[in-house]
Amino acid sequence: MISVIICTYNRDRMLEETVRSFLDCRTDHIDLELLLLDNKSTDKTREVGLGFSARYPWIRYIHEPIQGLSHARNRGVRESRGDIVVFLDDDVYLSPGWLTALASSFERHPDVACIGGRVVPHFETARPKWLEDGMLIIYGITEFGENEREIRPPEVPIGCNMAFRREVFEQIGDFPTSLGRKGGSLLSNDENFFLLSAAKAGLKTFYSPDACVFHRIPPDRMTLKWILRRWYWQGISEVAMKQIGEDPLRRGSLAKSAVKSLLALLRQWKDAAGLLSAQSGRGGSTSIQKQIKLCHQLGTLRQFVVEALAVPVRKEVGK
Numbered sequence: 641m642i643s644v645i646i647c648t649y650n651r652d653r654m655l656e657e658t659v660r661s662f663l664d665c666r667t668d669h670i671d672l673e674l675l676l677l678d679n680k681s682t683d684k685t686r687e688v689g690l691g692f693s694a695r696y697p698w699i700r701y702i703h704e705p706i707q708g709l710s711h712a713r714n715r716g717v718r719e720s721r722g723d724i725v726v727f728l729d730d731d732v733y734l735s736p737g738w739l740t741a742l743a744s745s746f747e748r749h750p751d752v753a754c755i756g757g758r759v760v761p762h763f764e765t766a767r768p769k770w771l772e773d774g775m776l777i778i779y780g781i782t783e784f785g786e787n788e789r790e791i792r793p794p795e796v797p798i799g800c801n802m803a804f805r806r807e808v809f810e811q812i813g814d815f816p817t818s819l820g821r822k823g824g825s826l827l828s829n830d831e832n833f834f835l836l837s838a839a840k841a842g843l844k845t846f847y848s849p850d851a852c853v854f855h856r857i858p859p860d861r862m863t864l865k866w867i868l869r870r871w872y873w874q875g876i877s878e879v880a881m882k883q884i885g886e887d888p889l890r891r892g893s894l895a896k897s898a899v900k901s902l903l904a905l906l907r908q909w910k911d912a913a914g915l916l917s918a919q920s921g922r923g924g925s926t927s928i929q930k931q932i933k934l935c936h937q938l939g940t941l942r943q944f945v946v947e948a949l950a951v952p953v954r955k956e957v958g959k
Contacts, residue, residue: 641721642723642724642743643720643724644675644726644728645677645713645716645727646658646728647677647679647709647712647713648679649712651681651685651731652681652687652688654856655688655730658730658734661733662728664734665740670739673720674699675719676693676701677702677712677716678701678702679707679708679711679712680703686701689701702716707822708820709815709830713820714814724742724743725809726804728853729799729800731855731858732855734852734854735850737852738853741851742755745846745851752846753805753807753845754797754846755802756797756802756846757849757852758847758853759782760782760854761779762856762857763862764857764858765862770864778870780798785849786849788847788849789846790846796832797831797847812837812843815833815834816834818880818884819884827876829880832881833884867932868935871936874939876939876942891948894944895948897940898941901941905934905937
């Protein structure tokens with residue numbers, strides 16, 4: 641059996657469209673279940689989920705009251721029954737052959753533990769001219785080529801279209817609940833930490849381009865403000881992921897890293913001033929790429945300080 645898990649938070653309309661897209665690619669010869677994990681939504685997600693579960697016995701609606709994407713994903717794994725566990729985001733459209741391609745990849749490659757599918761952007765309104773191809777990585781777009789192949793770090797599957805054999809969770813454990821989206825924050829890297837842990841354990845990961853989804857990019861995510869905020873949180877996420885890994889920085893190293901980041905920002909104070917005044921992708925003396933870099937640096941600086949202050953409690957107790 642294949643268990644498909646869609647974790648969702650306050651996206652009732654998108655969720656309904658994603659599930660309908662899933663129904664269009666379902667085939668009778670593949671045994672499956674679909675779990676709709678409602679991560680404490682306050683809109684009509686419950687009604688949407690219960691509506692689908694009432695019509696289709698293989699769809700289950702589950703409410704996870706603890707806020708956080710990783711909590712929802714971990715709950716989904718515990719509730720699922722399949723030998724293959726798949727994660728989709730609640731804002732994707734599936735290609736008609738997505739399910740067949742995914743099942744085929746696992747069947748043809750019994751030594752593969754994880755599979756990532758292709759992710760293609762679907763812009764809901766006209767794409768801004770300043771939004772260059774090099775910036776699309778922030779939307780979780782795959783750049784692994786046209787052919788099925790093994791992928792290794794730093795390449796990892798995209799969280800909105802990834803699948804695992806159940807034994808991966810038995811070996812690696814849960815997604816880290818200190819990372820990943822929580823409500824309106826853009827904290828990330830929960831799946832990256834999990835997938836890198838799987839790679840370190842010697843588990844093989846494949847890329848299946850035919851298992852394709854189209855990731856919806858709404859207008860509010862095509863603004864410079866959103867992109868800069870996303871990169872700010874990416875800087876936070878990278879430092880936070882480092883600190884829960886096998887080789888976290890100690891307080892002294894964190895403090896030195898914070899000072900180094902601050903000095904780098906001070907050397908760019910003119911660019912930083914331009915960043916603070918920038919409102920769109922059209923003007924200003926600071927290029928968009930510089931603004932992205934500055935926001936990333938601000939995020940890492942913030943988290944270096946946060947982690948340094950937390951070290952005496954979290955890292956050195958009992959030493």
